[in-house]
């Protein structure tokens with residue numbers, strides 16, 4: 001089972017995540033690049049206060065910000081995960097410049113957009129998928145989870161859960177609109193150095209025991225039948241869940 005941190009309110013949760021992000025950046029102080037993947041949904045709002053609180057202590061100049069998943073829409077579209085993150089905190093942090101934030105190319109078909117996003121990750125990390133090298137390790141991946149147990153744009157029962165080759169994949173039939181999206185895949189998620197899930201609210205209470213609360217043995221037994229969020233288990237990185245009391249009611 002992952003480390004689970006439980007809080008009385010969303011504000012407390014946000015503050016704790018901010019403290020942990022600060023700690024992780026301090027631990028990576030000797031690195032010249034800090035690779036982050038952000039999510040959309042409820043996460044940008046949940047994360048904002050905690051992160052902004054530490055904006056003078058975190059060296060954002062090293063940050064390269066990608067999105068764990070993104071909807072195939074223009075950058076100023078209300079469904080854009082990047083826009084949500086910009087509105088909530090990215091645009092409020094002077095240390096993060098426009099060219100440190102990697103949006104998808106929505107002007108090309110979603111398959112091409114996914115491929116180009118992987119190329120963008122290759123360019124920043126210097127790791128080439130074609131060379132057969134293992135995927136690069138993000139320093140910090142911040143994930144949300146839907147009430148159905150999806151995370152990123154990895155949905156229960158979807159073919160993409162079986163992806164073993166690509167780091168970024170397109171999806172054209174997302175059960176949650178909009179239908180076209182790109183998403184990081186397990187090969188890259190599960191080599192991250194730190195994965196933090198943020199989950200708050202009653203709509204998550206039924207799914208928390210099946211994801212955050214699932215033991216390693218339980219995961220082994222379920223195998224591919226486990227919910228997408230439960231299958232994010234970094235092989236040597238750290239996994240932590242930040243949840244509020246409402247979400248944790250059935251844990």
Ligand SMILES: O=C1O[C@H](COP(=O)(O)O)[C@@H](O)[C@H](O)[C@H]1O
Nearest residue numbers: 039040041042043144145146152
């Ligand atoms: O569609 C998405 O949903 C998930 C979960 O969203 P939430 O509102 O239930 O937190 C989110 O993590 C993902 O980035 C987003 O594209």
